[in-house]
Amino acid sequence: MSMIDAPREIIMGMPRARAVSLTRWAIILAAAAALEIYGRFFADPAFIRPVSAIVGAWFNPVMSDERIFWALSMAVFEIAVAYALSIVFGAAIGISIGVSNFARASFLPIVLLLYAIPQVTLMPLFILIFGLGAAGKIAFGFTHGIFPIIVNVVAGMRDINPLHRSAIASMGGARADLLRHVIAPNMAPAFFTGLRLSMTLTMLGVILAELYVSTGGIGYFTRLYAENFNPAPLFALIGTLALIAVLFNSLVRVAERRLTPGARAPAKLGLSGAKSK
Amino acid sequence: MSEAATAIGAGATAAGLAPAISIRGVTQRFGAVGAAQGVLALDDISLDIAPGEFVCLLGPSGCGKSTLLNIIGGLFKPTSGEVTVAGKRVDGAPRPDEIAFVFQESTLFPWYTIIENFRIALKFQGVPKSERDDLAMDALKAVGMGGFARHYPTQLSVGMRQRVNMARGICVRTNILLMDEPFAALDEQSRMVLGEDLSTLLAKTGKTIVFVTHSLAEAVFLSDRIVVMTARPGRVKTIVNVNERHPRAPDFMLEPRFGEMRNELFALLRDEIRRAMALQRDADGGGA
Ligand SMILES: Nc1ncnc2c1ncn2[C@@H]1O[C@H](COP(=O)(O)OP(=O)(O)OP(=O)(O)O)[C@@H](O)[C@H]1O
Numbered sequence: 329m330s331m332i333d334a335p336r337e338i339i340m341g342m343p344r345a346r347a348v349s350l351t352r353w354a355i356i357l358a359a360a361a362a363l364e365i366y367g368r369f370f371a372d373p374a375f376i377r378p379v380s381a382i383v384g385a386w387f388n389p390v391m392s393d394e395r396i397f398w399a400l401s402m403a404v405f406e407i408a409v410a411y412a413l414s415i416v417f418g419a420a421i422g423i424s425i426g427v428s429n430f431a432r433a434s435f436l437p438i439v440l441l442l443y444a445i446p447q448v449t450l451m452p453l454f455i456l457i458f459g460l461g462a463a464g465k466i467a468f469g470f471t472h473g474i475f476p477i478i479v480n481v482v483a484g485m486r487d488i489n490p491l492h493r494s495a496i497a498s499m500g501g502a503r504a505d506l507l508r509h510v511i512a513p514n515m516a517p518a519f520f521t522g523l524r525l526s527m528t529l530t531m532l533g534v535i536l537a538e539l540y541v542s543t544g545g546i547g548y549f550t551r552l553y554a555e556n557f558n559p560a561p562l563f564a565l566i567g568t569l570a571l572i573a574v575l576f577n578s579l580v581r582v583a584e585r586r587l588t589p590g591a592r593a594p595a596k597l598g599l600s601g602a603k604s605k
Numbered sequence: 606m607s608e609a610a611t612a613i614g615a616g617a618t619a620a621g622l623a624p625a626i627s628i629r630g631v632t633q634r635f636g637a638v639g640a641a642q643g644v645l646a647l648d649d650i651s652l653d654i655a656p657g658e659f660v661c662l663l664g665p666s667g668c669g670k671s672t673l674l675n676i677i678g679g680l681f682k683p684t685s686g687e688v689t690v691a692g693k694r695v696d697g698a699p700r701p702d703e704i705a706f707v708f709q710e711s712t713l714f715p716w717y718t719i720i721e722n723f724r725i726a727l728k729f730q731g732v733p734k735s736e737r738d739d740l741a742m743d744a745l746k747a748v749g750m751g752g753f754a755r756h757y758p759t760q761l762s763v764g765m766r767q768r769v770n771m772a773r774g775i776c777v778r779t780n781i782l783l784m785d786e787p788f789a790a791l792d793e794q795s796r797m798v799l800g801e802d803l804s805t806l807l808a809k810t811g812k813t814i815v816f817v818t819h820s821l822a823e824a825v826f827l828s829d830r831i832v833v834m835t836a837r838p839g840r841v842k843t844i845v846n847v848n849e850r851h852p853r854a855p856d857f858m859l860e861p862r863f864g865e866m867r868n869e870l871f872a873l874l875r876d877e878i879r880r881a882m883a884l885q886r887d888a889d890g891g892g893a
Pocket residue numbers: 635636644646665666667668669670671672673837
């Protein structure tokens with residue numbers, strides 16, 4: 329193991345991993361305490377409320393009001409569908425563009441151009457086409473989420489060591505073997521980067537659409553609370569959305585750690601030494 | 606003694622044995638004839654290599670050694686001429702049953718452990734699953750890397766990686782091994798030690814080897830025959846015979862004829878290297 333990989337094992341009299349997670353929690357608690365004090369004694373209750381009030385608002389009305397719960401579930405559903413569509417179509421399009429230099433040279437600039445457009449400007453168009461229901465929100469999440477996947481898949485397919493190609497050919501591997509043993513594993517890190525970026529953007533797209541079309545989804549409730557100067561349930565709602573985002577992100581990270589082959593997967597590094605067996 | 610060595614080496618073809626590799630009039634041109642970027646890399650190369658023979662390709666940089674090796678291995682088709690391996694024409698298609706490659710750089714896949722890398726190579730060879738690990742471990746132990754089977758290539762030093770890479774080439778059951786500067790990335794001492802290991806290993810397996818190197822000492826130490834090539838376009842300039850039995854001991858390097866052969870090779874190469882450099886200068890001048 330190198331110097332960078334093997335830092336001190338004991339910090340503040342406890343194992344490293346525990347010290348790290350303890351520090352993390354301490355930061356979160358300190359921030360919460362600061363907000364509590366500020367919210368309770370200094371802030372205007374029309375704009376900022378203490379953490380305790382927000383937690384209270386989370387139980388009631390956010391979690392207890394059926395309509396809010398329904399709105400949140402709807403948002404999660406829309407994000408999940410938009411994300412799944414982004415992955416499937418993004419990977420398929422990315423691979424088709426990435427397979428040949430010709431396809432890449434012809435299509436990638438167009439993809440990058442589309443990726444660069446700030447899509448919020450197109451939102452009215454989406455609503456015109458897909459209506460006010462879930463379809464429009466899914467479509468908007470999808471058009472946000474698909475691009476990072478396409479771009480990263482293409483990038484991941486691009487830098488293949490020509491020697492690896494020759495190695496597969498000289499060992500008698502077929503085209504499928506090249507895909508399985510070289511192209512796919514070579515692409516994995518870039519693909520997961522794409523997945524993570526795509527998760528964030530899909531969520532952004534869906535939530536933007538939710539806020540814009542405020543007929544009954546979470547957009548309606550955020551507007552309701554904001555306009556009534558009732559920040560506690562508003563923050564509780566936003567906090568819940570943030571929690572959902574964190575959850576989705578951890579899912580991607582777990583998948584990344586389990587599925588990225590080779591020494592590049594950080595979780596595997598410590599296990600692969602000679603001592604392990 | 607030297608008679609016996611000749612019998613396995615250069616003399617074998619003369620004695621009527623079918624050559625393991627037969628190269629006939631191979632010419633390779635990159636780019637169109639007369640095009641500014643066009644290069645005549647190989648010009649009418651003919652060469653027979655006997656079974657079990659160790660042949661070195663020696664020549665100035667850019668003379669087409671790697672190109673010739675790739676053509677023999679079927680990685681691509683020459684512009685004209687043909688290569689026959691074990692009686693069958695190589696027509697730009699790899700022959701993994703007959704030929705294994707060891708490239709200039711390690712071609713181990715960084716996303717697999719060392720042992721997994723071996724398993725893939727052996728799988729492509731049609732070696733049954735139950736035998737793969739044993740074969741791989743034997744090969745790794747033979748190059749002193751038995752303890753690193755579960756490491757990833759990036760966790761090894763460059764030299765260790767290349768040693769493993771070489772072991773992989775040797776462990777697959779092909780009769781022919783093509784090696785393109787396998788030791789180029791190593792320091793001189795490691796090269797010597799690894800060269801010695803290679804000589805020992807190969808004497809056991811009886812493989813036919815075509816080996817590209819820039820090291821004169823390596824060429825003399827390892828080869829039965831050394832093919833000296835001219836500057837671009839690559840042609841066969843001379844063939845030098847080394848009459849010495851395998852496996853070779855380091856003592857061979859101390860013999861006077863070792864030094865003599867090295868000097869002879871250097872004299873042959875010097876003119877070609879000068880010509881190669883002049884060619885490069887002209888090309889640079891023409892391009893500007
Ligand atoms: N794919 C290619 N396209 C165009 N030209 C090529 C290609 N491969 C090789 N060449 C040219 O063919 C010539 C021979 O190249 P090659 O790699 O065989 O040389 P080499 O003898 O192996 O050199 P070195 O000792 O430096 O490895 C060079 O002039 C090179 O520029």
